[in-house]
Amino acid sequence: MPETLERDLREGRHQYVPADWRSRARKASLHDRFGKRFKPTVVGIGLVLVLAVVGLYFFAQSMSYESTDDAFIDGHITNVAPKIAGRIDKVFINDNQLVKKGDPIVEIDPRDYDAQLRQKQAALESTKAQATAAQAGVDQQIARVKSLQATLDQDKADQRSSEAQADQIADNLRRQQDLYDHHVVSIQDLTNARDSNRSAEANVDSAKMKVLSAEAGIAAGQAEVRTFAALLQYVLAQELENEANVETAQLNDSYTKVFAPESGRVTRKSVELGDYVQVGQNLLALIPSNIWVTANFKENQLRLMRPGQPVEIKVDALGGKTFKGHVDSIQMGSGAAFSLLPPENATGNYVKVVQRVPVKILFDSIPDAGLPLGPGESVLPTVKVQDFHYSGFRLLVAAAVTGVAILGVLWWGTRPSKAKKNT
Numbered sequence: 001m002p003e004t005l006e007r008d009l010r011e012g013r014h015q016y017v018p019a020d021w022r023s024r025a026r027k028a029s030l031h032d033r034f035g036k037r038f039k040p041t042v043v044g045i046g047l048v049l050v051l052a053v054v055g056l057y058f059f060a061q062s063m064s065y066e067s068t069d070d071a072f073i074d075g076h077i078t079n080v081a082p083k084i085a086g087r088i089d090k091v092f093i094n095d096n097q098l099v100k101k102g103d104p105i106v107e108i109d110p111r112d113y114d115a116q117l118r119q120k121q122a123a124l125e126s127t128k129a130q131a132t133a134a135q136a137g138v139d140q141q142i143a144r145v146k147s148l149q150a151t152l153d154q155d156k157a158d159q160r161s162s163e164a165q166a167d168q169i170a171d172n173l174r175r176q177q178d179l180y181d182h183h184v185v186s187i188q189d190l191t192n193a194r195d196s197n198r199s200a201e202a203n204v205d206s207a208k209m210k211v212l213s214a215e216a217g218i219a220a221g222q223a224e225v226r227t228f229a230a231l232l233q234y235v236l237a238q239e240l241e242n243e244a245n246v247e248t249a250q251l252n253d254s255y256t257k258v259f260a261p262e263s264g265r266v267t268r269k270s271v272e273l274g275d276y277v278q279v280g281q282n283l284l285a286l287i288p289s290n291i292w293v294t295a296n297f298k299e300n301q302l303r304l305m306r307p308g309q310p311v312e313i314k315v316d317a318l319g320g321k322t323f324k325g326h327v328d329s330i331q332m333g334s335g336a337a338f339s340l341l342p343p344e345n346a347t348g349n350y351v352k353v354v355q356r357v358p359v360k361i362l363f364d365s366i367p368d369a370g371l372p373l374g375p376g377e378s379v380l381p382t383v384k385v386q387d388f389h390y391s392g393f394r395l396l397v398a399a400a401v402t403g404v405a406i407l408g409v410l411w412w413g414t415r416p417s418k419a420k421k422n423t
Contacts, residue, residue, distance in 0.1 A: 067382040071295035075375045078262050078286040083255040088275045097266045102259050110256040117249040124242035131239050134232035141228050145221035152214035159207035166200035173197045264288040287374055289366055295381045296356040304385035311361050314380040317372055328360040
């Protein structure tokens with residue numbers, strides 16, 4: 001195309017020209033404006049759009065999720081220890097073995113405890129025999145007291161009879177005295193009446209002495225009853241003590257076999273056949289299958305975190321395999337506040353440090369028992385703290401930023417090059 005015609009087409013002075021010439025002129029004009037920056041400009045605009053989409057996505061991700069690499073699998077660790085001392089006679093488990101609740105773990109040599117049990121049982125039988133003898137003694141003394149009580153009643157009856165007879169004889173003596181004073185009876189009759197009166201009084205005194213003797217016998221018998229009753233109580237107390245000793249010996253004999261208190265996997269086994277173990281010595285630890293995750297989030301990550309929110313858990317030991325879970329609870333206080341040496345911020349210079357707060361995360365389903373999951377293994381939990389919505393304002397801001405970036409790229413592509421400026 002002639003240069004003059006091309007210049008006229010650009011300036012709009014020639015209207016009736018072939019269509020292909022006009023198209024070629026527009027392309028030439030656009031190429032002149034962009035020059036060698038045409039392709040970089042197009043690529044730049046595309047990159048701006050891609051970066052806008054990717055940036056908006058990651059912005060939404062950062063606003064909707066909280067994650068931390070300071071997280072580990074946690075679980076109840078049940079330490080198994082014997083309740084008695086002795087030499088290990090049998091071992092029923094191996095390292096990392098899966099055991100169920102009630103399965104035998106080890107057995108301590110039971111011979112010493114069997115002998116102690118028989119000894120305590122013999123002492124209990126002896127005490128029971130003593131208690132029977134003491135009870136018989138109490139019963140015998142009670143029977144003796146009852147017999148003495150009957151004798152006392154008889155003596156009291158004899159005393160009342162003697163007193164009545166003495167009263168009658170005394171009246172007779174007074175009548176004889178009156179008759180003698182009136183010279184009706186002889187002195188012999190009066191003397192006989194006096195002798196009968198003295199005899200009756202003596203019988204009364206004798207009856208009273210018998211009553212007193214019977215009362216003293218009853219008092220002595222009651223004292224004997226109390227003595228035998230106290231002896232019986234002492235023997236019964238010994239019987240209870242020996243029964244407790246027998247129960248203790250039976251328990252110790254049963255403790256010779258150590259059973260699994262919970263279902264779990266054997267960990268840190270430190271017992272072998274022939275070892276002598278002490279009371280409370282750790283033999284092994286059991287790791288149950290109900291494990292969870294303890295994630296130590298920064299305190300500024302907890303603003304939107306609440307119990308029940310869904311969590312994705314990536315386990316390092318399984319090559320990043322993901323499990324589903326949910327937030328169970330958030331500890332009331334930072335981990336440093338409950339450490340062995342909590343910080344004393346009121347002393348010395350203070351430097352603010354972002355604290356970490358333990359968050360308990362539960363698995364939605366219990367992982368397979370065959371997987372190598374145990375306390376202390378590292379995980380990467382990601383908590384969905386909210387559902388991000390692309391509101392009109394956020395989309396407007398993203399569109400404005402994208403438009404400004406595109407305009408900047410266009411300005412860079414259309415500005416004259418240094419060569420044209422120099423021309």
